[in-house]
Amino acid sequence: MSSATRTRVVVADDSGLMRRVVTATLEHAGFDVVGAAKDGDEALALCERERPDAMTLDLAMPGLDGIGVLRALRRQGERATPVVVVSAFSPAHGARAVDALAEGAFDLVAKPAVGDGIDRFTTELSDKVRLAAASRRRAPGRAAAAAPRAPLARSRPGSPLATPSAATGLGGSGRLERRARAHSGTRRIVVIACSTGGPKALAELVPALPAPLGAGTLIVQHMPPGFTNSLAARLDRASNLNVREAAGGEALDPKVALLAPGGAHLRLADPSRVVSLSDAPEIGGLRPRADLTIADAAKAFGERMVLVVLTGMGKDGLEGAQAVRRRGGRVLVEAESTCTVYGMPRAVAEADLAHEILPLHELPAAIAAEAGA
Incomplete structure (x- = not known):
């Protein structure tokens, strides 16, 4: 597959090792990694310059962190780059993952822990980045096909739900x-x-x-x-x-x-x-x-x-x-x-x-x- 037809991805992580691991994983799966950022500001700049199809994003980064990047991207509306968060998660940090999804992340992939096999990480990462990129490509057609939305009915105690x-x-x-x-x-x-x-x-x-x-x-x-x-x-x-x-x-x-x-x-x-x-x-x-x-x-x-x-x-x-x-x-x-x-x-x-x-x-x-x- 030529670079012109491959899915273009930006990788953002403050760890040089993880940038190399994620980049190698994606390139082996057939993606074109067009840039790697060590913090949130670099990630946003690369997205603005390269217009990638998707981005992988760590949440814990110096300066503008992953949540800040997601909020900045959300303000771009339909131009926003779809994001797959690739970060270290634990039960103690579960709220951060849910916050990322609420801020518009397409999906989450946990970084492999010590002793974990790499195969599952590789498959999950490539599958989710591919789906994220595809979601952007079909978004204009889907938006045009969707019926106009009425205001969402939200029930409150003592008030009826929309019939x-x-x-x-x-x-x-x-x-x-x-x-x-x-x-x-x-x-x-x-x-x-x-x-x-x-x-x-x-x-x-x-x-x-x-x-x-x-x-x-x-x-x-x-x-x-x-x-x-x-x-x-x-x-x-x-x-x-x-x-x-x-x-x-x-x-x-x-x-x-x-x-x-x-x-x-x-x-x-x-x-x-x-x-x-x-x-x-x-x-x-x-x-x-x-x-x-x-x-x-x-x-x-x-x-x-x-x-x-x-x-x-x-x-x-x-x-x-x-x-x-x-x-x-x-x-x-x-x-x-x-x-x-x-x-x-x-x-x-x-x-x-x-x-x-x-x-x-x-x-x-x-x-x-x-x-x-």
């Missing part, structure tokens, strides 16, 4: 079916599955959901151990629902959304409907695996279940959606126009398993009507 009739772009039959279910008195469990782009999507979706909601809510977001507690805390501060990282042993509560912790599968017992955590092996490189949680919920609740599949790469959620449909539950997926990565929703939609495909801003009202708010 399904306020949503735009939906078929009349879908709205009527949801209204009928909303008035049926049946409360349904809500399971939300997401991956790349998920923290940003959840930050819009979850605060717009009412409390109580259905029979309870479970969320599976692909994240490494140590990050999900910070994500739950951030969502909890902005939401009517109480959002917590699951610890195991909790009974479902309509006022609570339980988030699967990174590094553990979130399971739901039948018939007790009490959640537990499993350290069983990864499935397809994932732990938590949404398919497991979804299948458990489908078994326990049958037709009294709503599955919501948001942005993410891969096909996690596909087998779960099949289980939901077999047992009579409902399946909603996020439309491509608002997805960071249209992978997980695409797999469900192309298998003809989705009852409705909706842009992110229309999902809160649909979920509330389906689940029974």
Whole structure:
């Protein structure tokens, strides 16, 4: 592949060793590294000069740090370079990773620790940088295709959530079916599955959901151990629902959304409907695996279940959606126009398993009507 057709990347890290490691990894994977920066100011200058397709960014740098770079890039709007954060993370610094995602980072890759194999790091880094670059290339077309957004309805204690009739772009039959279910008195469990782009999507979706909601809510977001507690805390501060990282042993509560912790599968017992955590092996490189949680919920609740599949790469959620449909539950997926990565929703939609495909801003009202708010 010629340099003219290769994906162009800027690498930013204050460690000379890591700059060399990341550069060599990307070049070996076929990327064209057009510049390396040792601090945030150099990173921004390189992005302005080189106009790369993507950038890898360390968070801990002298002067302007990674969060400062992300904020500066966000002010550029559609011109902003997509960023994959490559940084050392730990449970103590989980909030910093969540802050980076909130500030617009495309995704995160943890630097390999001493004793870690390099193969997984190499694969994860190249895959995520490739997806980040692709997201920029298709952004103008997606923006043009997206319907104008109505203001996002955010419920507050004592105020009604926007009704399904306020949503735009939906078929009349879908709205009527949801209204009928909303008035049926049946409360349904809500399971939300997401991956790349998920923290940003959840930050819009979850605060717009009412409390109580259905029979309870479970969320599976692909994240490494140590990050999900910070994500739950951030969502909890902005939401009517109480959002917590699951610890195991909790009974479902309509006022609570339980988030699967990174590094553990979130399971739901039948018939007790009490959640537990499993350290069983990864499935397809994932732990938590949404398919497991979804299948458990489908078994326990049958037709009294709503599955919501948001942005993410891969096909996690596909087998779960099949289980939901077999047992009579409902399946909603996020439309491509608002997805960071249209992978997980695409797999469900192309298998003809989705009852409705909706842009992110229309999902809160649909979920509330389906689940029974």
